[in-house]
Amino acid sequence: MHYRTVFDIPRDELLAPGHGLCGGCVAGTIVRLLLKVAGPNTIVVNPTGCVEVSTTTFPYTSWRVPYIHVAFENAAAVASGIEASIKVLQKKNVIDPSKKINIIVIGGDGGTADIGFQALSGMLERGHKVMYVLYDNEAYMNTGIQRSGTTPLFAWTTTTPIGKVLKGKIQVKKPVAEIVAAHRVPYVATANPAYFLDMMNKFKRGLDVDGPSFIHVIQPCTTGWRYDPRIGIKIARLATETAMWINWELDHGEFRVTVTVPKRKHVRHYIRVQGRFNHLTDEDIETIQKYVDKEVERINKLVGKEVIGPVVE
Amino acid sequence: MENSIWKRIPLNSNYAAAYGAKDSDVDVVAAYPITPQTPAVEKIADFISNGELNAEMIHVESEHSAMSACIGAAAVGARTFTATSAQGLELMHELLHIASGLRLPIVMAVASRALSAPLSIWGDYSDVINIRDTSWIILIASTAQEVYDSIIQAYKIAEDPDVLLPVVVAYDGFMMSHTYELVYVAKNPEIFRDYIPKKVNWTILNVEKPITMGAVANPDWYYEFKYQQVLAMKRSYSVIKNSAKEFEKRYGRSYDTVEVYNNGGKIAVLTYGGLFGTVVEAIDYMNKQGTQITGIKLRLFRPFPLQEIRKVIEDLKMLIVIDRAISFGAPIEGTVAMEISALLHRESIDIPIYSYIASIGQRTTTEEDIIGIVKDAVKLFESGKRISESIYWGVRE
Numbered sequence: 254m255h256y257r258t259v260f261d262i263p264r265d266e267l268l269a270p271g272h273g274l275c276g277g278c279v280a281g282t283i284v285r286l287l288l289k290v291a292g293p294n295t296i297v298v299n300p301t302g303c304v305e306v307s308t309t310t311f312p313y314t315s316w317r318v319p320y321i322h323v324a325f326e327n328a329a330a331v332a333s334g335i336e337a338s339i340k341v342l343q344k345k346n347v348i349d350p351s352k353k354i355n356i357i358v359i360g361g362d363g364g365t366a367d368i369g370f371q372a373l374s375g376m377l378e379r380g381h382k383v384m385y386v387l388y389d390n391e392a393y394m395n396t397g398i399q400r401s402g403t404t405p406l407f408a409w410t411t412t413t414p415i416g417k418v419l420k421g422k423i424q425v426k427k428p429v430a431e432i433v434a435a436h437r438v439p440y441v442a443t444a445n446p447a448y449f450l451d452m453m454n455k456f457k458r459g460l461d462v463d464g465p466s467f468i469h470v471i472q473p474c475t476t477g478w479r480y481d482p483r484i485g486i487k488i489a490r491l492a493t494e495t496a497m498w499i500n501w502e503l504d505h506g507e508f509r510v511t512v513t514v515p516k517r518k519h520v521r522h523y524i525r526v527q528g529r530f531n532h533l534t535d536e537d538i539e540t541i542q543k544y545v546d547k548e549v550e551r552i553n554k555l556v557g558k559e560v561i562g563p564v565v566e
Numbered sequence: 567m568e569n570s571i572w573k574r575i576p577l578n579s580n581y582a583a584a585y586g587a588k589d590s591d592v593d594v595v596a597a598y599p600i601t602p603q604t605p606a607v608e609k610i611a612d613f614i615s616n617g618e619l620n621a622e623m624i625h626v627e628s629e630h631s632a633m634s635a636c637i638g639a640a641a642v643g644a645r646t647f648t649a650t651s652a653q654g655l656e657l658m659h660e661l662l663h664i665a666s667g668l669r670l671p672i673v674m675a676v677a678s679r680a681l682s683a684p685l686s687i688w689g690d691y692s693d694v695i696n697i698r699d700t701s702w703i704i705l706i707a708s709t710a711q712e713v714y715d716s717i718i719q720a721y722k723i724a725e726d727p728d729v730l731l732p733v734v735v736a737y738d739g740f741m742m743s744h745t746y747e748l749v750y751v752a753k754n755p756e757i758f759r760d761y762i763p764k765k766v767n768w769t770i771l772n773v774e775k776p777i778t779m780g781a782v783a784n785p786d787w788y789y790e791f792k793y794q795q796v797l798a799m800k801r802s803y804s805v806i807k808n809s810a811k812e813f814e815k816r817y818g819r820s821y822d823t824v825e826v827y828n829n830g831g832k833i834a835v836l837t838y839g840g841l842f843g844t845v846v847e848a849i850d851y852m853n854k855q856g857t858q859i860t861g862i863k864l865r866l867f868r869p870f871p872l873q874e875i876r877k878v879i880e881d882l883k884m885l886i887v888i889d890r891a892i893s894f895g896a897p898i899e900g901t902v903a904m905e906i907s908a909l910l911h912r913e914s915i916d917i918p919i920y921s922y923i924a925s926i927g928q929r930t931t932t933e934e935d936i937i938g939i940v941k942d943a944v945k946l947f948e949s950g951k952r953i954s955e956s957i958y959w960g961v962r963e
Contacts, residue, residue, distance in 0.1 A: 293776075294773045296642070296773065309780070309782050310781065310782045310783075310784065311781040311782060311783045311784075314778035316776065318773070318776050319771035319773060319777060319778075319779075320771075321638070321778075322780035323634060323637055324634070324660060324664060326630070327631060327634035327661070330632075330634035330635050331634045331637055331638035331641075333596075334596060334634065334635030334636060334637060334639035334640075335639065335641065335642050335771070336638075337596075337624050337635070338593065338638065338639035338640075340622055341593050341594060341621060341622040342642070342643060347764075352773075371628060372631050372634065375627030375628070375631055378627075379624070
């Protein structure tokens with residue numbers, strides 16, 4: 254079954270209300286919808302990060318499914334151990350072999366693309382049946398907005414400050430999903446909570462495939478991106494409307510853009526609503542626009558037709 | 567012992583550890599190769615590929631992931647095993663604290679080895695001594711037989727509901743890990759099933775009864791979690807002793823936390839690991855020459871066996887402790903010597919201790935070295951010298 258409308262979404266709430274995420278945090282939205290797709294037969298592994306610290310303060314927990322946090326850089330290895338363990342215990346009939354148990358990692362960009370990348374690569378190469386969901390808020394938000402490998406070009410963070418010589422991050426965003434795809438795993442996708450049905454269908458597909466899957470979700474962060482907490486989803490939508498973020502999937506080698514954008518908006522619409530880009534000149538924004546144009550060209554070439562259209566103002 | 571339940575085969579300590587894991591019927595093994603541990607995991611891979619062991623082997627990409635995978639596996643109820651050495655143990659150090667903090671009964675073999683830099687693949691106990699504050703129970707074996715038996719006992723200890731702490735079984739890199747001894751192993755590992763029944767006594771992740779593991783504990787709770795570990799470590803002492811007693815009753819081989827050779831001499835040499843065998847040889851020689859020396863083997867490093875040590879040393883004239891690791895900048899750089907000094911002070915026992923450091927980076931330490939150490943210490947003792955610093959035996963200054 255596919256999620257076609259909001260009425261298809263299960264009503265069960267497996268992420269309990271009362272967590273400590275920032276008001277307007279989109280990570281909460283992503284996790285809540287993810288657990289609706291996964292259901293109760295799920296074990297969640299969560300590396301250190303925003304979601305972890307704000308949902309598990311003893312003696313409280315927001316998790317209505319079994320949940321484990323071990324450390325920052327090893328969620329994929331912990332999940333590997335859980336998967337191997339369930340496999341052998343089902344073989345030995347200690348755990349009911351007819352029961353399908355989803356194993357899901359929910360990790361931030363630091364715990365996934367930087368410090369946790371080695372463990373992730375190992376898990377992918379070994380082929381554990383684990384779905385890894387990356388909520389990417391493009392910096393170390395939990396420790397107070399430090400640059401990560403997925404922070405975009407020119408963005409302000411507390412470790413890429415706006416000074417007289419340097420202004421924001423000088424490198425481009427690490428293409429994590431594509432690096433994961435290079436591991437030839439069955440299913441890799443990028444998703445955006447503004448297109449929540451698309452995102453949920455990708456979660457579902459990721460849980461269905463036989464082997465590792467990876468869903469890279471963009472997650473606007475009110476605190477780190479410096480915007481009014483009410484407009485998180487609007488910013489997420491602008492990311493796709495400007496092609497700063499393209500929703501695609503790679504299903505057993507078949508590449509598809511799942512949210513086509515016939516007419517693109519200029520990247521300034523995405524950039525100008527975020528305080529982290531306040532210092533950018535029109536020239537800087539044009540540099541980013543040119544970078545995005547090239548990306549769009551590359552993606553269209555990959556698909557073999559124009560799925561992302563030109564900038565039309 | 568030559569009865570029908572055992573077969574006697576030549577094994578090095580790595581293989582003995584692998585046989586111990588197999589005969590404990592482990593479910594999950596996650597390990598990464600490192601010298602001198604590697605043959606242990608190679609052997610386990612053989613057991614699994616031959617169908618002698620029904621387990622999942624996770625070929626992780628690092629020791630950090632090895633311990634992480636063991637934590638994940640134990641968290642859903644599997645009996646887990648890993649093995650490592652030196653740099654590998656250091657790489658998993660962070661997870662050692664987490665494994666014990668989550669109260670998961672993981673068992674790990676450590677073929678002990680010197681720490682880099684400079685790089686040394688050779689045996690000493692720098693790695694093992696370094697993990698003393700991680701809340702793991704640490705057993706140090708001195709024969710391959712003891713390695714095999716200790717791995718099996720380790721599951722008995724770790725999984726005891728009064729303990730639920732992970733256990734290390736350490737042995738000398740190379741001097742034990744790569745030398746062969748005749749070892750009695752079970753013809754049929756079923757003989758251990760009643761001794762270490764598969765019963766999950768710890769809290770696990772179960773979709774029928776969801777719990778949160780690895781929560782955040784703020785200043786209002788963290789302290790209590792750590793104190794629970796303190797109590798578990800204290801309780802483990804009698805469990806360790808009882809596990810050895812029950813093992814002896816069932817299988818005939820006896821072990822204690824501290825073992826004594828040639829009891830009665832007023833001068834004693836205390837050490838740990840395979841070097842104890844050299845000490846025993848040296849003692850035999852010295853006894854023939856007319857000097858009565860007692861050998862004391864420390865088999866349990868954590869929890870530190872205070873009562874047992876007290877019992878064996880309180881009537882001594884002097885005690886020589888040979889440490890195989892250096893605690894740089896410590897009041898006494900031999901860790902075991904320092905801990906015994908603290909014990910003596912606490913119990914108001916006045917026995918001179920002579921702390922020697924030897925076999926660092928596997929610098930050859932023979933029976934002659936042990937005899938030399940004893941002579942050196944006796945000379946110091948007879949001249950009335952009390953030494954507060956460790957003596958570096960055989961080093962070129």
